[in-house]
Amino acid sequence: MTAEEILGQIQQRFGDAISAAEVKGPEVRATVKPEVAWEACRFLRDAGFEYLNCLSGVDWTTHLEVVYDLSSLQHPLKAHLRVPVGREAPMIRTVTDIWSAANWHERECYDLFGVRFDGHPDHRRILLPEDWVGYPLRKDYADERMVPYTEYGLEEKLPRAEGEKPAVKAAPRPAPAKPAAPSPEAPKPS
Amino acid sequence: MNETHTPIPVGTTVVVERTDETMEEMYVNMGPQHPSTHGVLRLMLKLDGEYITDCVPYVGYLHRCHEKIGENRNYTQVIPYTDRLDYLASMSMNFGYVQAVERLMGLAVPPRAEYMRVILAELQRIASHLIWLGTFGLDLGNFTIFIYCFREREMVLDLFEAVSGQRLNYSFYRIGGMAMDFPDGWVENCRGFLEWFKPRLPEYDALMTDNILFRKRVEGVGILPTRTAVEYAASGPVLRGSGVAWDLRRNDPYSVYDRFEFDVPAYDSCDVWARYLVRRQEMAQSVRIVEQALAQLPAGEIQAKVPKTIKPPAGQVYARTESPRGELGFYLVSDGSPKPYRYKVRSPAFVNLSALPEMLKGCLVADCVAVLGSVDIVLGEVDR
Numbered sequence: 001m002t003a004e005e006i007l008g009q010i011q012q013r014f015g016d017a018i019s020a021a022e023v024k025g026p027e028v029r030a031t032v033k034p035e036v037a038w039e040a041c042r043f044l045r046d047a048g049f050e051y052l053n054c055l056s057g058v059d060w061t062t063h064l065e066v067v068y069d070l071s072s073l074q075h076p077l078k079a080h081l082r083v084p085v086g087r088e089a090p091m092i093r094t095v096t097d098i099w100s101a102a103n104w105h106e107r108e109c110y111d112l113f114g115v116r117f118d119g120h121p122d123h124r125r126i127l128l129p130e131d132w133v134g135y136p137l138r139k140d141y142a143d144e145r146m147v148p149y150t151e152y153g154l155e156e157k158l159p160r161a162e163g164e165k166p167a168v169k170a171a172p173r174p175a176p177a178k179p180a181a182p183s184p185e186a187p188k189p190s
Numbered sequence: 191m192n193e194t195h196t197p198i199p200v201g202t203t204v205v206v207e208r209t210d211e212t213m214e215e216m217y218v219n220m221g222p223q224h225p226s227t228h229g230v231l232r233l234m235l236k237l238d239g240e241y242i243t244d245c246v247p248y249v250g251y252l253h254r255c256h257e258k259i260g261e262n263r264n265y266t267q268v269i270p271y272t273d274r275l276d277y278l279a280s281m282s283m284n285f286g287y288v289q290a291v292e293r294l295m296g297l298a299v300p301p302r303a304e305y306m307r308v309i310l311a312e313l314q315r316i317a318s319h320l321i322w323l324g325t326f327g328l329d330l331g332n333f334t335i336f337i338y339c340f341r342e343r344e345m346v347l348d349l350f351e352a353v354s355g356q357r358l359n360y361s362f363y364r365i366g367g368m369a370m371d372f373p374d375g376w377v378e379n380c381r382g383f384l385e386w387f388k389p390r391l392p393e394y395d396a397l398m399t400d401n402i403l404f405r406k407r408v409e410g411v412g413i414l415p416t417r418t419a420v421e422y423a424a425s426g427p428v429l430r431g432s433g434v435a436w437d438l439r440r441n442d443p444y445s446v447y448d449r450f451e452f453d454v455p456a457y458d459s460c461d462v463w464a465r466y467l468v469r470r471q472e473m474a475q476s477v478r479i480v481e482q483a484l485a486q487l488p489a490g491e492i493q494a495k496v497p498k499t500i501k502p503p504a505g506q507v508y509a510r511t512e513s514p515r516g517e518l519g520f521y522l523v524s525d526g527s528p529k530p531y532r533y534k535v536r537s538p539a540f541v542n543l544s545a546l547p548e549m550l551k552g553c554l555v556a557d558c559v560a561v562l563g564s565v566d567i568v569l570g571e572v573d574r
Contacts (some may be wrong), residue, residue: 043563050421051420051423052421052423053508053510053517053519053521053536054508054521054536056521056536057533058523058531065507067521069508069519069521069536073420073434073436076441076442076464080508099421099423100418100421100422100544100545101421101422101423101541101544103544104540104541104543104544105541112257125250126249126250127249127250127253127574128250128253129250135260136255136258137257152408163536171520176499184565
């Protein structure tokens with residue numbers, strides 16, 4: 001099947017739930033609504049995309065998005081599926097029953113973005129400690145431990161509290177002490 | 191389990207069934223500090239006697255917020271961070287990243303730079319496989335192979351130091367080309383290394399491949415069936431050791447890999463032995479590629495004209511390359527600004543490690559180290 005044929009079948013099957021569908025080179029791209037995302041993934045898997053390359057999240061400030069990158073070991077086509085989800089209580093059905101590779105990818109997406117995957121067999125954080133609060137890769141994540149990046153040498157531009165002095169460079173190391181001259185009473189080396 | 195003590199042929203799959211209602215599962219914790227977990231990896235093993243019934247990997251001990259940092263640096267500043275992902279294959283990490291940015295920008299790289307990239311990436315593959323071979327043998331008790339492999343790896347590191355100034359974490363690739371050209375005499379030194387290295391591979395065979403003690407420990411152990419490997423999106427030697435002859439350099443070529451003749455080793459036995467053979471053969475194939483690339487190396491510039499501030503047009507790309515551990519993918523989203531809007535690393539070791547519980551089903555706890563070594567993980571890449 002060519003990429004155009006696959007795209008045509010998706011559009012025919014899912015109709016309104018598909019938006020921004022196009023074919024770019026060997027890649028079929030589509031944005032689907034979360035309600036039909038699982039079915040669309042299932043359809044693509046049955047169409048030959050048995051290899052899940054990557055499942056990632058993106059934070060588009062207005063909403064979050066779960067992105068699936070699929071490919072096949074049999075044919076050179078690729079698929080790129082985007083599923084927008086809301087920021088409050090983002091939830092989408094898991095695809096671990098379609099591709100087992102999604103298991104850890106979805107755990108990571110939950111860990112860093114807070115997207116919940118309905119039906120995931122092991123729904124817990126993977127990279128951060130279990131008791132971490134917050135979802136760091138979101139654009140509105142704030143943490144007092146995060147230090148903004150400034151160019152080296154411009155420490156005075158770092159934000160600081162009232163009355164706090166700007167960070168100073170460390171004092172230079174003192175020169176090593178000269179060895180003391182031997183005293184007259186010390187026995188001369190033979 | 192075999193009650194009559196007749197020898198079990200190599201390659202038999204042992205199915206463990208609970209025959210006794212009072213038998214209890216024992217939980218054994220391996221790591222995160224452990225000499226054989228190849229980094230800070232914690233494995234919770236559920237044992238039924240000596241047999242592993244399940245394994246739960248805990249990762250994240252080396253998480254360094256790589257992706258969040260990437261959103262706060264411009265595209266060139268991310269390159270030194272990519273070195274530290276898989277710090278044993280920094281050239282390959284650089285390669286994957288600059289490839290992704292160039293694809294996003296639609297940038298063409300000068301031919302000499304492309305050949306330099308391939309040469310350095312294949313030398314890096316040899317160095318990475320040498321570390322794998324040495325540490326794998328060391329885990330199983332072969333101390334000599336470790337010393338031999340690191341001797342050759344030091345030569346590769348000398349070549350890398352001559353070209354980039356660094357032994358590890360080179361940051362040598364740039365968006366649009368390379369940082370510097372090969373110094374005078376480097377090509378001859380590289381050829382000299384390859385001449386030294388080619389007879390070393392039979393030495394490694396004498397120590398490992400033809401060693402009955404090693405063979406008995408790895409044949410039939412850690413089976414990852416082909417279908418499971420594809421479902422878990424395994425890549426690299428793990429996938430090729432499960433019978434799928436899939437190599438991105440051959441099947442989805444990038445850079446100038448389509449100009450070289452090389453074989454893609456794949457074996458059907460789906461066990462640790464197959465993965466071992468794949469990497470062992472890959473070292474020989476990498477030597478072939480480097481020889482051909484050195485012979486074809488064109489003259490010319492090593493860096494395309496790029497603007498001072500790299501601002502790819504708004505869009506997204508998923509670009510994949512074949513790193514020594516498998517499919518390294520970079521998913522980049524650009525909003526037209528000098529910094530990536532979203533920067534995701536699809537790490538091959540992360541995905542291959544998720545298949546470890548499947549590989550350990552039915553293994554003895556003594557086989558755990560061999561199976562884990564055959565996956566060849568680097569925690570810097572798993573945790574980012």
